[in-house]
Amino acid sequence: MKLMNKSVRIALRAGVFDYVVKPVSMDRLLQSLNRYERFRQLWTDEQLDQEQVDELTNVFHIHPTHVEEEQLLPKGIDAITLEKILHLFEGLVEEGLTAVELSEQTGISRSTSRRYLEYLVSMNRVETRLIYGSVGRPQRKYVICS
Template sequence: MNVLIIEDDLRIAEINRRFVEKVPGYQVIGIAADGLQAKEQLEVLQPDLVLLDIFFPDMNGLELLRYIKEHHRTTDVIMITASKEVETVQDALRSGVFDFIVKPLVFERFQKTLVRFQDYRQKVDRLKKERGPIGQEEIDGLIHSAGEKKESYLPKGIDTLTLEKITAVISQEHVGLTAEAVGRQIGVSRSTARRYLEFLVSKEEVIADLSYGDVGRPERVYRGR
């Protein structure tokens, strides 16, 4: 899968590039920082997938999304943006975006989307080769591949959104944070943060240790692997 990144912050574009290329079957073939570069590279490179921000000095990403859907119908788009307005999400979905991911980008969440996209494209390619009408079962398979899958494996009391927020905080921490400190950063209680952190420890995605201060009992601290 050939990917074009359209992002005016080159530091974030580089992070996105590294994340893309950690997923088997994907390669980044270009990075565009503004609307002019984006349209030029879309025309020349004909990517399978575009990772698109919304905020640019010279354009709105939603306008470019509609341009892509009109002029590059074989290219799909995943929005990766700091925008969280309901109207923006609704507009993006109506315009045909494959997924909408809020910054900061969490690799595990992003990876699931790329795996879904690859599955969707493979099914489309197979059905095209068969060159016949497709039935409800095949249509359902495409819709389910393109649609958001619920994380049914998560235990009771653990929801995807909070887990992603805590994972994002702790993945940037190499010294160690207490559950209270993590809770303050994302706006949840100490006990809630600890429940999620212990879940991540059980999945071997976070390391837990004890910090011994000058007085009082030792505190349990967490850091990313």
Template structure:
């Protein structure tokens, strides 16, 4: 089993200790641990979010924005109320009904048409492809391509691996998840 490690203790044990001693603390776990059991334990421990390394700035920023929204909604609900309704709870835990486009379910900066193009290119490359190569094929920058590829990794449609070439820095190679 993978374990979330600190220099002198197990991160899951630390999570449990935090919950026992500081019940009002919200936790965003950032870890290299990818095992489902570790994720389950962290979720049962009440983490707000679970981010797998390497950390992508866009993903981390999205989490901080969601946490900020949650924090302010929670404090608004607590103002002068002893009881709350189901609608308040649903809004707080982001289960409110969405109306309008299916685009509402995509994070900011991810457009459905570009996402389809990126996914189509990855599907064509059985041996994997870099963000730079995807960008060239769809007419986008490497940065834009990488944002879409990392989004696809975050929703488990694509995997990422690192290729250590002979010159320069390592490249991330993206493949369709099988």
């Protein structure tokens, strides 16, 4: 981690416009490209008013995506996988998913799907509903919070 921090500091001091770490989400990549495009437009202007100067200096500030705004993700929770799971839940407002169904639809293991689902429960993004069958343990169904 210290090597990474050192690399980032060196790059920023050298004047890099942005620093993107893989794996990068499409939203984050587009955000960086749009900011750079706006920067180039302002940089080539012959004369700038105060508003444009403010925008030019502000374009260097990186604004986090909505997942990053909520919190720093704990170890074992990947932002891209989390986005994929949340997107899947958006289409399943009422019926929800079990950990096994999530595993089958996303290609992640059952234990990984349970970890993501329990994380989403802890963040109040999804809630658990128990489905009782005629025999055996009740099944946990995860439904997006309304």
